[in-house]
Amino acid sequence: MPAGALLLLFGDLGAGKTCLVQGLAVGLGIEEPITSPTFALAQHYLATDAGGALVHLDLYRLEQPAAADELFAQEEEEALALGALLAVEWPERLSRLPQACWRIQLSLTDANDPDAGRVAELITPF
DSSP states (O other), X not given: OOTTOEEEEEOXXXXXXXXXXXXXXXXXTOOSXXXXXXXXXXXXXXXXXXXXEEEEEEOTTOOSHHHHHHHHXXXXXXXXXXXXXXXXXXXXXXXXXXXXXXXXXXXXXXTTOGGGOEEEEEEOOO
16 A cells, blocks of 8 residues: 555454554554554554554444544654555544545454354455
8 A cells, every 4th residue: 555545444353454454563563562542532653664653543442423524634644754554444434535545444354263263355445
């Protein structure tokens, strides 16, 4: 993904959104542990070398679209300033989805067996 990209992650609880962000962080050269920002709402990570930066946002706890919109706008500005990838979990909490973004829909292969695997569908911004 290009620097400064916006990635919206869709999927039920346990679908693998945070796990996918952990893999992206590895690809960006980020060595610190990536955890779900559900309670912190946003986490910022920088690579230890000249790799990349990541802003990880989780809107799950924000039930009011205005609150989600405000936090998203703040973190999007910060991500742009850092040249960071902005990964957003639960973007459906926003009042409207951004247009120029990558979207990934994650789902369990078998809802009764989380270890059976996942399916990821990528929708590009073009």
